[in-house]
Amino acid sequence: MRRLRTLTGAAVLTVPLALAVFGPMLASEPGDRVFPFSGDGVLGTDFVGRDVGQQVLLGGRSVVLVAVGATLLAYLIGVPAGLLAASSRRRWVDELLMRPLDLTLAVPSLLLLILLAATAPPGPLTLVGIVALIGLPEIARITRAAALPLAHGPAMEAMxxxxxxxxxxxxxxxxxxxRRVLLADAGVRFIGAVYLVATASFLGIGVAPDAADWAVMVDRNRTGLFLQPWAVAVPAxxxxxxxxxxNLVTDRMLISGAVPSPSTPPAPATTEDREPVSGPLLHVQDLTATTVDRTLVDGVSVxxxxxxxxxVIGASGSxxxxxxxxxxxxxxxxVTLTGTVTLAGRPVTTATPPVPGTAGYVPQQPAAALHPVRRIGAVLHEIARHHAPGDSRIAHRRAVTAVLDRVSLPADRRFLRRFPHQLSGGQQQRLVIAHALLAHAVLLIADEPTTGQDALTRNDVARELTKLAREGIAVVLLSHDLHLVRAVADQILVLHRGAAVEHGRAAEVLAAPRQRHTRELLAPPPARPVAAVGEDRPLLRVTGLSAVHRDGGRRREVIREIDLAVAAGRCLAVVGRSGSGKTTLARCVAGLHPARTGQVALDGHHLAAHLDSRQPHELGAVQYVFQDARASFNPYRTVLDQTAGPARRLRNATPEQARRTALHLLERVGLAEHTVTQRPDRLSGGELHRAALARALASEPRVLICDETTAGLDSVTQHGILTLLDDLRRSLALTLIVISHDRDVVAQLAxxxxxxxxxxxxxxxPAELLLTHAHHPLTSALLHTDPATAAAPSNP
Incomplete structure (x- = not known):
């Protein structure tokens, strides 16, 4: 069907383009004019007695070529202007480019045509310039809006x-x-240019009002539509x-150029008038998911x-x-699915998803589920209205306030007016959970809901999941957080390479796992190794560091007067609640966020506050592993190519040397060559975490900043990553700064x-002291609290 639609679009587009290019060559010498709107000739005559067929052959070149030229010129100027405004980190550049264009947009296009017609000499080149000038501001604005999140996102920061x-x-x-946004806009923009050319002709710019021009023919011949319809119908x-x-051709280009991305499940609707379900709420039988050359899920039943x-637990990619x-x-x-899935008594397939209001979903990447250009309060209130349409506005506000309080987020007006990108990763995760709670679904699927969360918030999540279960909601929890699993699970399903290797009651699986893979996943973290060998003299020193975030027109101080010192071969762990400033501190050290005050020194040498001002060897010496690994990769290039990049750019390695280095590091973090030669969308979240670590190591850094590097990894993979980091800092005197909410990570490395x-x-x-005998209440709460102490299984 898509191929037929594309061929149809190409054929339909070819006819007018061919007439525009070759029509004048086929047209004969103009004959004498006859009676207007007569039947002389194949298509009759027009309003002044000319042969319509001859006018059709002659009338395409002016309108099509002028419209094409004007559209191309507008894009050639508007796209670079929009890209420059979006990518510039200087506010005045954006203002200088966009404000004049905004003033142009404020003038109606017809009025602008009239003004230019009075001052510009007539002619096709003038017409091209005028039509381009009218379309340019909108193209620049669209380009800027589409490019803004890309130009300032994690992938751009990594590059x-x-x-x-x-x-x-x-x-x-x-x-x-x-490019997909611009392609979608190009079709509409070109047709608009065609009609602007026609309008301009009537004002005396470009072609004359009685010239051979399709758009002019439609307008001038409409008075004789019933006398000679071909004079209007053919050019129209x-x-x-x-x-x-x-539009058909560009639609095909949009579909073929799309990069696969995890789609968002349908939003659940109100839970009113649901029929009670007897028997299991969810029943899965022999579920299998396969690709052309790989089995992703192999006969799962539950x-x-x-x-x-x-x-549901298992290694990354299981x-x-x-x-x-x-x-x-x-x-x-x-991917092809086979087997049966029944939810609330109804079969679920790709063609028949769950009934709206049945299932809620909390994705692993919270930012992907949040609307980037809508304030969080507006979205929450919209969800509340959608699921309780009969309630008053006050009731909706109370529901939103209650849900935000349940997930430990503030409900004041200042917080509700923020955008998702102004929240920390943990706050984004809790906001997605709040969306699901407002939906009142009977099944909640939570994909790593405690990734990037501090211990106190993990306790809150554990209590909330347990409370939801007690209220009759079934929960499918995908997690590597074994503390959370032990605290809340009634059943445990263990997956290994897509197959269910163990399934049973949680108490039985946790107490006596039967399979070797299950025992490896549930094994306690290894004992803390002896202290790493390192110097006492600080390699990295941070003095008086302060930083702010822009909150609309205001500046909000995020970190204040922080002093740090870390010696070579040592590990400093930075802990705190979500939103306490940990990531901002790490980004300031790496140069990703400019500090307002203070200095960062490496081995006595002061580093520039902004990474663009740092030398390549300074960038290679201080590397940063991003918290959102998937967002930090370019989706259009292979993982191997991106991992080799730091070695080429920062160490001047040859392409072959960089490739060998990348393959070696990727193998050390457990990724095979056939996996990393694919684009990031083909890898799991855990695999991308490991690839991000290998990419940072490719420049042979002296200081490595790990922002939740092991978040979302199973215990086996996490142990391998931590062991690798510990070996590297011992053998290479690598200095680590670890941002983590995981006590086990802190205990093993710090x-x-x-x-x-x-x-x-x-x-x-010292880590030994704070892990065992912390004096500050927050330290004790963060490092000593286990979800198992805060919640019990819902059905013991």
Whole structure:
């Protein structure tokens, strides 16, 4: 069907384009004019007695070529202007480019045509310039809006950190990312240019009002429509063919150029008037997911009663997320599902997803589920109205306030007016959970709901999941957080390479796992190794560091007067609640966020506050592993190519040397060559976490900043990553700064611990002391609290 539509569009588009190019060559010498709107000739005559067929052959070149030229000129100027405004980190550049264009947009296009007609000399070149000038501001604004999130996102920051060329960052990444938006706009823009050309002709710009021009023919011959319809119908049909054909062709280009991405499940609707379900709420039988050359899920069967919590555990890439999406009738392109899924008494397939209001979904990447340009309060209130349409506005506000309080988020007006990008990763995760809670679904699928969360918030999540189960909601929990699994699970399903290797009651599986793979996943973390060998003299020193975030027109101080010192071969762990400033501190050290005050020194040498001002060897010496690994990769290039980039750019390695280095590091973090030669969308979240670590190590850094590097990884993979980091700092005297909410990570790696609260250091000291005998209440709560102490299984 798509191929037929594309061929149809190409054929429809070819006819007017061919007439525009070759029509004048086929036209004969103009004959004498006869009676207007007569039947002389094949298509009759027009309003002044000319042969309509001859006018059709002659009338396409002016309108099509002028419209094409004007559209191309507008894009050639508007797209670079929009890209420059979006990518510039200087506010005045954006203002200088956009404000004049905004003034142009404020003038109606017809009025602008009249003004220019009075001052510009007539002619086709003038017409091209005028039509381009009218379309240019909108193209620049659309380009800027589409490019803005790409130009300032984690992937762009990673490319700047690894000193990628402007060509890869601009046309290669941002340009590729916005091409679909520009393609969608181009068809409409071209047809608008056609009609602007016709309008301009009537004002004396370009072609004369009685010249051979399709658009002019439609307007001038409409008075004789019933006398000679061909004089209007033929040129109108050719213009319609231009519009329809161009849009069909661009639609095909949009579909073929799309990068697969996890889709968002349908939003659940109100839970009123649901029929009670007898038997299991969720029943899965022989669920299998396959691609052309790989089995992702292999014959999984499970049943879940209302009010039960099923924990699905397994190594990264074992099929957990694919299984969860299958429960919602969703599948990645190229994957085929077989088997049966029944939810609330109804079958679920890719063609028949769950009934709206049945299932809620909390994705692993919270930012992907949040609307980037809508304030969080507006979205929450909209969800509340959608699920309780009969309630008053006051009741909706109370529901939103209650849900935000349940997930430990503020409900004041200032917070509700923020955008998702102004929240920390943990706050984004809790906001997505709040969306699901407002939906009142009977099944909640939570994909790593505690990733990037501090211990106190993990306790809150555990209590909330347990409370939901007690209220009769079934929960499918995909998690590597074994503390959370032990605290809340009623059943445990263990996946290994897509197959269910163990399934049973949680108490039985946890107490006596039967399979070797299950025992490896549930094994306790290894004992803390002896202290790493390192110097006492600080390699990295941070003095008086302060930083702010822009909150609309205001500046909000995020970290205040922080002093740190870490010696070579040592590990400093920075802990604190979500939103306490940990990530901002790490970004300031890496140069990704400019500090307002203070200095960062490496081995006595002061580093520039902004990474663009740092030398390549300085960038290679201080590397940063992003918290959102998927967002930090360019979706249009292979993982191997991106991992090799730092070695080429920061160490001047040859392409072959960089490739060998990348393959070696990727193998050390457990990724095979056939996996990393694919684009990032083909890898799981855990695999991308490991690839991000390998990419940072490729420049042979002296200081490595790990922002939740092991979040979302199973215990086996996490242990391998931590062991690798520990080996590297011992053998290479690598200095580590670890941002983590995981006590086990801190206990295994850290020599020193710094505790942040509201942007300030509230506690610090040796890891052995703070892990066992912390004096500050926040330190004790963060490092000593286990979800198992805060919640019990819902159905013991």
């Amino acid at each position: 700047r950190l690894y000193r990628e060329t402007w060509w890869r960052r601009g046309p290669g990444y941002v340009g590729t990312g916005i 049909a050719l213009i319609i063919c231009l519009a329809v054909g161009l 049943s879940l009663q209302a009010g039960e919590i099923l924990a 099929g957990k997320t694919t299984t969860a999406r299958a429960l919602l009738g969703e599948v990645t392109p190229g 020599d020193q611990i710094v505790v942040l609260d509201n942007g300030a250091v509230v506690d610090r000291g």
